[in-house]
Amino acid sequence: MLLFYDENSKEKKVAVYTLVNSKTKKVLFECERELAKKITKLWEKCNGFVDDNEMFRTFLVSGVCREDLKERLTEKQIAQIDDGTMQYIADKMGDSLQEAYWISLETIIDDIIKPKLKEKV
Numbered sequence: 001m002l003l004f005y006d007e008n009s010k011e012k013k014v015a016v017y018t019l020v021n022s023k024t025k026k027v028l029f030e031c032e033r034e035l036a037k038k039i040t041k042l043w044e045k046c047n048g049f050v051d052d053n054e055m056f057r058t059f060l061v062s063g064v065c066r067e068d069l070k071e072r073l074t075e076k077q078i079a080q081i082d083d084g085t086m087q088y089i090a091d092k093m094g095d096s097l098q099e100a101y102w103i104s105l106e107t108i109i110d111d112i113i114k115p116k117l118k119e120k121v
Contacts, residue, residue, distance in 0.1 A: 019084035
């Protein structure tokens with residue numbers, strides 16, 4: 001999930017929101033502009049996940065960027081794609097990769113990681 005706020009707004013308070021799809025915003029909360037700026041930067045830095053528990057620290061597996069679209073779209077077409085649509089593409093790709101993810105993770109742990117561990121499981 002990505003967080004956004006309207007940087008061009010003249011209001012003192014701004015809404016921090018996420019995009020449900022390319023046309024629908026889901027407002028999460030309102031706050032002062034500077035706080036919204038700090039929150040969205042921190043969220044980006046943490047890849048959208050903040051947790052003090054070491055077991056839940058996330059590491060990015062994959063992502064999609066506009067550069068990836070060059071195989072199928074022209075630069076003019078890509079320029080028309082907003083962040084909400086990019087998030088939608090990422091969500092759909094994530095959904096389609098779920099089963100392969102768990103199978104790959106199991107294989108990597110069993111074939112590569114476990115043999116290297118000092119304590120055999």
